Amino acid sequence: MANRLGSATSPYLLQHKDNPVDWWPWGEAAFDEARRRDVPVLISVGYSACHWCHVMAHESFEDEGIAAQLNGAFVAIKVDREERPDVDAVYMTATQAMTGQGGWPMTVFATPDGEPFYCGTYFGKDDFARLLTSVTTAWRDQRADIVAQGAAVVQAVGGAQLVGGPTAPISAELLASAAAGLAGEQDEQAGGFGGAPKFPPHMNLLFLLRHYERTGSAEALEIVRHACEQMGRGGIYDQLAGGFARYSVDARWVVPHFEKMLYDNALLLRAYTQLWRLTGDVFARRIADETAAFLLRDLGTPEGGLASALDADTSGVEGLTYAWTPAQLIETLGDDDGKWAADLFRVTAAGTFEHGTSVLVLARDIDEADPALVERWRDVRQRLLGARAERPQPGRDDKVVASWNGLAITALAEHGILTGSVSSRAAAITLAEVLADRHLVGGRLRRVSRDGVVGEPAGVLEDYGCVAEAFLAVYQVTAEPRWLDLARELLDVALAHFPTGKGGFYDTADDAEKLLTRPADPTDNATPSGASAVCAALVGYAALSGETAYREAADAALATLGPLVSGHPRFAGYAATVAEAALAGPFEIAVATTDPADPLVAAAFRHAPGGSVIVVGEPDRAGVPLLADRPLRDGAATAYVCRGFVCDRPVTTPADLVERLRDHAG
Numbered sequence: 001m002a003n004r005l006g007s008a009t010s011p012y013l014l015q016h017k018d019n020p021v022d023w024w025p026w027g028e029a030a031f032d033e034a035r036r037r038d039v040p041v042l043i044s045v046g047y048s049a050c051h052w053c054h055v056m057a058h059e060s061f062e063d064e065g066i067a068a069q070l071n072g073a074f075v076a077i078k079v080d081r082e083e084r085p086d087v088d089a090v091y092m093t094a095t096q097a098m099t100g101q102g103g104w105p106m107t108v109f110a111t112p113d114g115e116p117f118y119c120g121t122y123f124g125k126d127d128f129a130r131l132l133t134s135v136t137t138a139w140r141d142q143r144a145d146i147v148a149q150g151a152a153v154v155q156a157v158g159g160a161q162l163v164g165g166p167t168a169p170i171s172a173e174l175l176a177s178a179a180a181g182l183a184g185e186q187d188e189q190a191g192g193f194g195g196a197p198k199f200p201p202h203m204n205l206l207f208l209l210r211h212y213e214r215t216g217s218a219e220a221l222e223i224v225r226h227a228c229e230q231m232g233r234g235g236i237y238d239q240l241a242g243g244f245a246r247y248s249v250d251a252r253w254v255v256p257h258f259e260k261m262l263y264d265n266a267l268l269l270r271a272y273t274q275l276w277r278l279t280g281d282v283f284a285r286r287i288a289d290e291t292a293a294f295l296l297r298d299l300g301t302p303e304g305g306l307a308s309a310l311d312a313d314t315s316g317v318e319g320l321t322y323a324w325t326p327a328q329l330i331e332t333l334g335d336d337d338g339k340w341a342a343d344l345f346r347v348t349a350a351g352t353f354e355h356g357t358s359v360l361v362l363a364r365d366i367d368e369a370d371p372a373l374v375e376r377w378r379d380v381r382q383r384l385l386g387a388r389a390e391r392p393q394p395g396r397d398d399k400v401v402a403s404w405n406g407l408a409i410t411a412l413a414e415h416g417i418l419t420g421s422v423s424s425r426a427a428a429i430t431l432a433e434v435l436a437d438r439h440l441v442g443g444r445l446r447r448v449s450r451d452g453v454v455g456e457p458a459g460v461l462e463d464y465g466c467v468a469e470a471f472l473a474v475y476q477v478t479a480e481p482r483w484l485d486l487a488r489e490l491l492d493v494a495l496a497h498f499p500t501g502k503g504g505f506y507d508t509a510d511d512a513e514k515l516l517t518r519p520a521d522p523t524d525n526a527t528p529s530g531a532s533a534v535c536a537a538l539v540g541y542a543a544l545s546g547e548t549a550y551r552e553a554a555d556a557a558l559a560t561l562g563p564l565v566s567g568h569p570r571f572a573g574y575a576a577t578v579a580e581a582a583l584a585g586p587f588e589i590a591v592a593t594t595d596p597a598d599p600l601v602a603a604a605f606r607h608a609p610g611g612s613v614i615v616v617g618e619p620d621r622a623g624v625p626l627l628a629d630r631p632l633r634d635g636a637a638t639a640y641v642c643r644g645f646v647c648d649r650p651v652t653t654p655a656d657l658v659e660r661l662r663d664h665a666g
Helices: 028-037 051-061 064-073 085-099 125-141 143-160 172-185 202-215 218-233 262-279 282-298 326-333 335-344 371-389 402-419 422-439 461-478 481-497 530-545 548-567 573-584 599-607 654-664
Strands: 023-025 041-046 075-080 106-110 116-120 448-450 587-592 613-617 638-643
Touching: 023 028, 028 041, 028 075, 041 051, 041 085, 051 064, 051 125, 064 125, 085 106, 085 116, 085 143, 116 125, 116 143, 125 143, 172 202, 172 218, 172 548, 172 573, 202 218, 202 262, 202 573, 218 262, 218 282, 262 282, 262 402, 282 402, 282 422, 326 335, 326 371, 335 371, 402 422, 402 461, 402 599, 422 461, 461 481, 461 530, 461 613, 481 530, 530 548, 530 573, 530 613, 548 573, 587 599, 599 613, 599 638, 599 654, 638 654
Parallel strands: 023 075, 041 075, 587 613
Antiparallel strands: 041 106, 106 116, 587 638
16 A cells, blocks of 8 residues: 555645655545445645644654554545545534534544544644554444444534525614624734734625725724735734734734735735725835735746645744744844834733744834935835744745635735736736636536646535636626626536535535535635625626626525624635625616726726726626716717716816716615
8 A cells, every 4th residue: 555645746645755654545445445445534634824723743743653653553545625625514514513613633533434433623643643553442342333323413404504594684673783793703903803812804894894885883993994904014924924823813913824825815815905096005005015025926826826824833843934033034134223123013021922023013113205215114024024034935836726716816906906016907907817727627626736737526515606706897897797797606516516406505516526425605704605705706796797687686685694694704704795785786886988098097997985896987888787888978088977877967177077986885
């Protein structure tokens, strides 16, 4: 027997290709082998940027003794949760049902038919060795009990799927309840929601920004402003290179878990961009600009996509690249600038992290009105970044995930069109072309590619939703009918192959690989749920095309998410964000013009409420429904503001357009 991961496309699986464990990739062949040998299966699930996955690998999977136990009594299967979110979802539900909690690495012992009978997460080496012995003994001496337990877990997992439950149509009252629920959970001192570990609540922030626009709620806006300021000042934000870490291990955003994920940064880019659009906040604009630059500089791949993540560890050590001592600052910057930087970034002798080192946080504002101070700030950051580049760097998971690139496309398109960033706008278009040309195979999405080669795993619902929404964002940037047509193709697949028959959606297609259960998780967690993402695209497509069947599908699906929005808003942020757009209309704005640089265009994008759809182009442009029968008035650029394809009197000046949009707000 031998380790079979050497030909994998997943960087996570490749990290384990030299283990002495005889790993199998997920697939029927592994289960056939377990049946042939009459042994249980170990299913180990993780991802490449996961710190504790690396720890368990070093302690156990690189150990010859542990490997001998595994190889002799089990078939060991390694799964990349990012490549196979469907497999992860099924066994995470089982793990949570059995233990009351979940996380990665996820460690599952199952029958040769894949039925889990014992689940956990990280195990230290000695505990894992004892567990292997116990499971081996139980499989030999208590087989019937184990098989019965596995069957019971499968039944419980199937019952945990929220398919066909209660519904609640979206209403102003329901969204007000969700906003109030979030306000009640706010950390008024440090910003965000809940305690440690604290995750950036990007989707909740997007919801609250749209809620503020529709209702004028000053409380909603202040929750967003406070959270964005505290996160942007904290160690969770890379004060030198831009970009956010996955989460903070403390409640005050000081010490991050250092992995940087594409999806977090894409969603946070949207939140900071929209906060700047609504308030003109200079700090929010800087964070948005730097986050966009981080995405393109540090996650761009040679083939044109965006990589999934930067690792939490460097050479097996957390924070090695990022943490500083006062002496290191002085060595790099000299005495005066070193002490100034230590004070500015709160780098102390005691340290805020480990072994007397500190994570950089921004202790106070940089006065933008003082040119000398701004120049010193920029110079110090640049020199520190140069010195940091000489250190060992974290690994990078360079697989391209369709849904996460979709989130980035939407964020970059918004950033580009609102701020005038040529690089963000161009990147959004290029990324969309990569997904359309590489990940769309025979009319169906593939979830991952790497080194320009598309992988086998089929796209799940979140891929269809996030990529369709991205194509609609690029359509609004370019007014090229191709993107509207491609979005419709993806939505037609979602409506044909993923529905539950009761208004909602499964996460896997009806013709996908059959697992123990068919996952259907409606909650928005690290990324939008597939259901929320598809709803966003359905609402946008219906508004852009005028095809009401897609809006009817969106309303039915949103109703299945309604109880989650009102009862558990922290886990329904994107659903609530979409619901705000649906309740507001959304606005449909067509700007007929022969000059895309006309001030009326900028006014439309800057002042249209979040969730609006906007198309700019010549009147009656072929393939662009919103521009049909939209003539110029007196030869001037003309804006048409509509909802439900019922339009107001057209306007030709930015002031009149802003007034028209303001009149309809609320």
